[in-house]
Amino acid sequence: MSATLTEEPVVLTPSAAYRPPTDEELDLLRQIGEHWAQTLGGRRLSRARLPADPDLVGRGEPLPPTSRYERLVRIVDEGFVPARPGTVVASEGAIRPPSRLGRVLFAARRALLGPPLATTAIVQERLSKVVALAVLSSDALSSVAYGTEAMLVVLVLAGTAVLPASLPIGAAIVFLMLVVGASYRQTIRAYPRGGGSYIVASDNLGRRAGLVAAAGLMTDYVLTVAVSVAAGVAAVTSALPALAPLTVELGVGLIALILAANLRGIRQSGTLFAVPTYAFVAGMLLLIAVGLGRAAMDGWRVTPPPQLPATEALGPLLLLRAFASGCSAMTGIEAIADGIPAFRPPEWRNARTTLTWMIGLLVVMFSGITLLTRLDGLVPSSHETILSQLAAHTFGRGVLYGYIQAATTLILVLAANTAFSDFPRLLFFLARDRYAPTLFLRMGDRLAYSNGILVLGVVAAGLLVAFQGRTDRLIALYAIGVFISFTLSQSGMTVRWWRRRDAGWARSLPINALGATLSGTVLLIIAVSKFTEGAWVIVLLIPLIITLLSRIRHHYTLVEQAAALHPPSDETGHLPLLRARREVGDGARPAPEQVEAPDEIRHLVVVPVAWLDLPALRALAYAVSLGLPVLALHVATDDEDARRLRTLWSAWGDQVPLELIMSPYRVVVAPMVNYVRAIQRAHPELTITTVLPEIAVTRRWHRLLHNQVALRLRTTLWHYPGTVVTSVPFHLSTVSHEP
């Protein structure tokens, strides 16, 4: 074990998402800066010459409120605290949204989620081992509620006589649990910053393997939420059949609840969800202890199970299918290795201890239940779960039975919660590597990755609605994603030990290799034996997800290349100091977007006007005040229109050159845009700024009454290189509230 890893701080801060600048970049910036300074000469911009103090120290009287809302809720200007020259701190007052709707939503969010948490609170938001076990293991631990049953359902197809096989198969699954657990202990040590399958696979098996693991996990997380919530609702509606027509509503409500809890932040949701997890664990351990105690008193006598007819012959395939089904008890094991950054420091060590505890509990509970089921001679029934039979058999149908049933229902629902902490983290890592939109990098104001949480909630709720709350058909697809990720993760670790030969590799490699082999075998068994039951959906979905992720990355890569700084070049003699990579090797005309030093920009300002009223005059004044060449444009739909505008213009004294575009077909936007394009064709070196006079309306429906032309001009012109679009709003707010 390398000592360096142990002490390394693991802090997943918001800026962990971005790389530091490279030396090459800094060097390029130096050259660019020199070029700017050179062309600007003495007209260098300085802080002292700004018309306002940017640190907001010693500012004057506040403006009067501009809207009704501002009159009601006076804005506290105290939001900004000067920290040092050039830096102000946006305190809580400064993050209140500026728009009215935004404030309402903000207040609602505060009421629901609590006050925002500063980044410095990030370490306090970490999980203790006790809470982490609850948050990150509920999925894994809840699996014991159905693992044994899933195995037996397959076995009894060959008749009651085959039931004794449940013990060796159960033992095989326990062995697999121990191997996978030991494997993940190796992974945690090697990846103390979080070793999700995506990271391990990408790191050691290549990007594509990482994407396969990520896609598998994404399907798995969504299914976990949908299936476990549907199971929880089914438990509620079996108890209260009157609620059955509300199945979908209850499910969506439940998802909204888990969503809100997770948006409150990981620690709060952890505390909230710890109780049911431990209640379930306590109930299971009690059940096993009492059951085994009684079995010991009975001299380990096996109660003969009821005789069931065989519908299938016993063969190796049936045993394999039983094994594959029983492996559903293993879903969720990877959560702790994924979630290392959520632990308190030292993160990796705490994570590993928690993993050991979880595997321990899992093994004890799974083997206990499997053994008791065998001893009590229980067989799967269509109207009662094995766990319910077992609890009834052990405790009778009293208070303890009710407790076991309630705790089971709750933890099945809470299995969804594990996905809510893993899915956003996976999206964060994908976004960091540019496979997902950058918005998943954003840590919300409660220090949770809110966007990922929201996406998971919405997709799972959509699935629930689409399947009308009957997601039982999805269970078949459920374990595939997990075993894809197990297999790739363990294979990755095996390759890693072999390549790097770090301290302890000789001990770790065989563990991971065994884990990989076994997981891969299970994956194959599941995929083959369940293909027609629905596994084909996953087999189709995963390539689709991978394609989407790859296209996102492709796009971001193109943007990054285009936006990257490039060495200055003097080939063309005078202008293009910086150029996008696309231009390297071309070296022709300097198009405006390659001209990056201020004095190299050649301007033309264009102002479309319809009439010479106050908004138009304000836009013209703004344009003229820039000190650049200005041309006013008017599209005249007939001669009278043209005459009218000329009259206005000459009364005004022709302050700005005016060009009339006669539009005999009465079209306005297209000729305007085509005219600007025609000027650009004639003068490709020009940067044309279109200054649009716009009416800033206060009510949404008023938008229909104005600015149709401005809006279309803006969205169209924006698409052409060498154009800049400026909106000069003219406000009515004060006016519209006066008599």
Place this chain on the structure above:
Amino acid sequence: MSATLTEEPVVLTPSAAYRPPTDEELDLLRQIGEHWAQTLGGRRLSRARLPADPDLVGRGEPLPPTSRYERLVRIVDEGFVPARPGTVVASEGAIRPPSRLGRVLFAARRALLGPPLATTAIVQERLSKVVALAVLSSDALSSVAYGTEAMLVVLVLAGTAVLPASLPIGAAIVFLMLVVGASYRQTIRAYPRGGGSYIVASDNLGRRAGLVAAAGLMTDYVLTVAVSVAAGVAAVTSALPALAPLTVELGVGLIALILAANLRGIRQSGTLFAVPTYAFVAGMLLLIAVGLGRAAMDGWRVTPPPQLPATEALGPLLLLRAFASGCSAMTGIEAIADGIPAFRPPEWRNARTTLTWMIGLLVVMFSGITLLTRLDGLVPSSHETILSQLAAHTFGRGVLYGYIQAATTLILVLAANTAFSDFPRLLFFLARDRYAPTLFLRMGDRLAYSNGILVLGVVAAGLLVAFQGRTDRLIALYAIGVFISFTLSQSGMTVRWWRRRDAGWARSLPINALGATLSGTVLLIIAVSKFTEGAWVIVLLIPLIITLLSRIRHHYTLVEQAAALHPPSDETGHLPLLRARREVGDGARPAPEQVEAPDEIRHLVVVPVAWLDLPALRALAYAVSLGLPVLALHVATDDEDARRLRTLWSAWGDQVPLELIMSPYRVVVAPMVNYVRAIQRAHPELTITTVLPEIAVTRRWHRLLHNQVALRLRTTLWHYPGTVVTSVPFHLSTVSHEP
């Protein structure tokens, strides 16, 4: 009759929508111009100093295409033809939409509607009397297909014995037709530019009366389209029952067809629709001639009708209801007075001749059918229309019978067409008076008021879908709107003659007064007798429409007041030369939006940056090139983020002052906006331009990957007075198509 009216040209050009500048405005502009010239001093802008020839003469080489699309379809630069210095003409090449989607739609529209028509073609697009009779009278003429029947259905409630009353009631309706016709002849003479009820009522009875008439007509037009199309579909599905499940689709398809024909322009749709109208008229006249001929040979003997039991007592109310129902034969009479501008010059005279013809045809057809129905002893039946019975009785069920049925079906559908020429015109007049959005002023490229046509089509189709094609329930509401408009229009004319006493007033006044009285009586009868059958909907709807129209006008009036020029004022000593009316009487600080001369604008340019890459540098270069004070802003979510940006900045040589906003809650947009607002509070005189670096993406789905912050900054900042928002797009198009 005043001779001046006769020769006055009536041209409804696109610019007829806008008023010419007033002398006061021109005077104000003169003062403003002088103030500008004074503050600008020698730095006056001139055409000669522009970097490009605005007339586009002698321009250089064209730019290479920037998109895949441009490579395929080379843009013809020849679109602009210089007309004289300061004017270019946008020929057909220049109106091709600039965006790719736009071009596809443009091509589709050309294929569907034909080439665009220049404004100069407006007179050629006028209707000859023969075509106008078809276009503007199909609604009125089609009414005879159901008028007699509607009357008889009420009458027979009192038993067969009452049927002879149909002749005097029919005579009363014919008298009413003649009076209303004569009334409208007066209106056409007084309003040679188009005398729809809205105009006549607003002019003479006040704005509110005009709005009532407009609202009544609007409901009527929509109902006309929905009901007549539904009737047409019903005729088709009775002939071909297999099509019944497609009722809604057929109806919507029929509306789409009429819509497309009307968008092609008034003349083309007129020619298209003239044939069925004349076919119907010919069929009716033949039917009446043959019927009367045979009746004459039979010695005017009345066939005794089948005995029907009386379900209601004969009383004055029943007679009134029969009369009111029969008045549905009068819908559509107003169309010609509304549509005067669509006629060839001399418009009003042609319109009046056409009106006379229409009334003549209407009277002949209605009285002929009513008389023959009485002579043949026909009674309404639930499974066959009166007209069908009459045709079968007269011609036998052969080819001529089929012809009559087909022509009737067609003209019932075409009644919708009249609404399509009246409704957009009504919206045009409303928009001219600022009661409707200005987009209804726009004459489409086929010289039709496309927006109004589209709205009518969409609303009527919506009604058809909402009622699942069974709009028979709406028929009850149908005549109210028409009689509201008749009554208000004739009352308005009466008041007008009384007030103005123009030539011939003494003859015209009694005609209009009689028309008003009779129409008003019918309106009352209909409203009372049909209130519970659905007339209450219209009674509710009309005030709602009026409220909407009034609110639109209120908003436009506020905007106009705010945007209006105001006399310069030197009270405050130095700055606000122009100010919105809201500021008059306040006279305090000069807020930026009142400072209208270029040299009075105090600038601060703010550039939000996330990283120093090419898009950010381009935005910074753009900002600096304006020669104004520039401040770069960065929201840092943690210390490392801040450190990173400072490193980049100092490598670059601090070319632009940078302010870091530390955001401990990781919020980006709100602190940025609040910071700009805080500077504005401290320096209310500043106009703050925010220069946003944005990635201009080529695919729609890429938008999800970028610019979230820029978009939110733009839409939020835009709402504050004294802010200007500039987008500096950075384009990838060329990049993304390279390997």
